[in-house]
Amino acid sequence: SRMYGRLSGELAAERERGQKNVSLVTQWAHHMKTPVSVVDLLLQRAQPDGWPEEARALAASVAEENQRLQHSLQMLLNTVRLQDFAGDLRAERLDLEALVRRVVNDHKREFIARRVYPQVRAEGDSGRPWLVESDRKWLRFVLEQVLSNALKYAARPPEGDEEGRVLFRLRREGADVVLEIADNGVGIPPEDLGRVFDPFFTGLNGRAFPQATGMGLYLAREVCRRLGHELSLDSAPGKGTTVRLRIAAPQTLFAGVRDILTDVTEP
Numbered sequence: 001s002r003m004y005g006r007l008s009g010e011l012a013a014e015r016e017r018g019q020k021n022v023s024l025v026t027q028w029a030h031h032m033k034t035p036v037s038v039v040d041l042l043l044q045r046a047q048p049d050g051w052p053e054e055a056r057a058l059a060a061s062v063a064e065e066n067q068r069l070q071h072s073l074q075m076l077l078n079t080v081r082l083q084d085f086a087g088d089l090r091a092e093r094l095d096l097e098a099l100v101r102r103v104v105n106d107h108k109r110e111f112i113a114r115r116v117y118p119q120v121r122a123e124g125d126s127g128r129p130w131l132v133e134s135d136r137k138w139l140r141f142v143l144e145q146v147l148s149n150a151l152k153y154a155a156r157p158p159e160g161d162e163e164g165r166v167l168f169r170l171r172r173e174g175a176d177v178v179l180e181i182a183d184n185g186v187g188i189p190p191e192d193l194g195r196v197f198d199p200f201f202t203g204l205n206g207r208a209f210p211q212a213t214g215m216g217l218y219l220a221r222e223v224c225r226r227l228g229h230e231l232s233l234d235s236a237p238g239k240g241t242t243v244r245l246r247i248a249a250p251q252t253l254f255a256g257v258r259d260i261l262t263d264v265t266e267p
Contacts, residue, residue: 153185
């Protein structure tokens with residue numbers, strides 16, 4: 001009994017230390033985001049287009065490193081937020097197609113800048129909403145991580161004629177909703193394929209991109225695991241990459257009733 005009480009006390013103290021550390025890291029990351037945002041604002045106001053070539057190159061280099069800092073800080077905050085996933089979760093019924101289109105629209109500048117053409121295709125069940133049960137914020141986070149990779153690797157050099165493409169394809173498999181995000185980029189070497197969801201793994205392609213952290217797909221799969229969704233990936237060198245998100249029908253007593261009512265009310 002005495003040993004149990006002592007261990008319980010030590011466990012509570014360790015848990016409190018862990019929570020303090022998480023709070024400290026979170027506050028530090030938020031404080032760091034302010035100067036990063038200020039640097040970004042100063043670079044935008046500077047309008048270096050009229051500067052000498054060396055000064056423009058320097059400004060572009062600073063902007064790239066600042067963007068890398070911003071990306072890394074956001075990754076850190078999302079990793080910390082995963083520690084309190086249950087407290088940050090809000091399950092709801094949402095239209096997956098509408099969410100996909102919103103994410104694509106919010107990133108239209110990146111599509112234009114990288115010369116990548118997006119397409120959203122919903123197969124079958126014309127007019128029927130693509131309803132799933134998930135958390136809107138976390139599901140959007142997953143889509144943005146996958147899209148970030150697709151944009152990066154589907155981008156084409158300025159002198160090239162071919163257009164980069166990212167296809168969002170929705171389909172139903174039984175009661176499940178499946179979303180495929182396919183790019184026509186460089187693809188992933190076979191030796192890297194089994195490790196793309198490992199934390200901090202950037203692989204052969206990632207080495208060409210200084211902003212790559214190797215955390216995007218890891219966090220996306222972790223979020224999906226906690227949401228009860230399935231995230232998988234197929235790729236081959238030169239044939240692009242397809243990421244597959246499968247959202248199962250809600251396994252509740254009322255799920256079948258809802259489906260029956262939907263079938264009855266549909267014309």
